Amino acid sequence: MSDHHNRFCLDGRRALVTGGSQGIGAGIARGLAEAGADLVLVARSEERLTHTAHQLRETGRRIDTVPFDLFQTKEAGSLMERIVDEFGSLDILVNVAGTTRRAPAEQVALDDWVKVRCPLGRWGHPGDLAGAAVFLAPPAFDFITGQMIYVDGGWLARF
Ligand SMILES: NC(=O)c1ccc[n+]([C@@H]2O[C@H](COP(=O)([O-])OP(=O)(O)OC[C@H]3O[C@@H](n4cnc5c(N)ncnc54)[C@H](OP(=O)(O)O)[C@@H]3O)[C@@H](O)[C@H]2O)c1
Numbered sequence: 001m002s003d004h005h006n007r008f009c010l011d012g013r014r015a016l017v018t019g020g021s022q023g024i025g026a027g028i029a030r031g032l033a034e035a036g037a038d039l040v041l042v043a044r045s046e047e048r049l050t051h052t053a054h055q056l057r058e059t060g061r062r063i064d065t066v067p068f069d070l071f072q073t074k075e076a077g078s079l080m081e082r083i084v085d086e087f088g089s090l091d092i093l094v095n096v097a098g099t100t101r102r103a104p105a106e107q108v109a110l111d112d113w114v115k116v117r118c119p120l121g122r123w124g125h126p127g128d129l130a131g132a133a134v135f136l137a138p139p140a141f142d143f144i145t146g147q148m149i150y151v152d153g154g155w156l157a158r159f
Helices: 003-008 023-034 046-059 073-087 110-115 126-136
Strands: 014-018 038-043 063-067 092-095
Touching: 014 023, 023 038, 023 046, 023 092, 038 046, 038 073, 046 063, 063 073
Parallel strands: 014 038, 014 092, 038 063
Antiparallel strands: none
């Protein structure tokens, strides 16, 4: 196997993808599975999770599903424990679960603004910036150019 392949290979890794049952989350889940990762998908609708998991198993990876409403923030800690107990430790977390509200900003109700805010809740440290640099540097990402990537723990999402 080439060094290039090794640097992108996710064999033996397990990723938790919240919102992985459809849309952007399902797209990212497929990308991770095709790169070799096993997946745990979290969303509310068991039916959609089952459908998406079935499709993703075409990749040959292990795909587990956990129906859960992430608005139940008090139970989120025990959810993580349950997932690790049941499926094993996690290497990758992709948080995509969320709500899309397509409307001009002035027409978005306050409740809907609140639903799409998700800052990380801590100040950054220098090492936090390295990830974005390493992400953009490899030749595999040559076609990403002229983009602004906000490495801010979700700070801008508050406004
Ligand atoms: N699509 C865009 O153009 C776009 C652009 C910028 C940002 N975003 C953001 O990207 C995220 C995903 O967008 P999308 O278009 O892929 O949305 P989507 O198609 O509606 O998918 C949302 C996913 O999140 C899950 N989800 C929603 N609420 C949840 C909850 N309370 N607990 C657990 N899972 C939940 C949904 O499954 P269930 O409904 O079954 O729970 C589904 O899997 C959203 O936060 C959106 O604001 C999207």
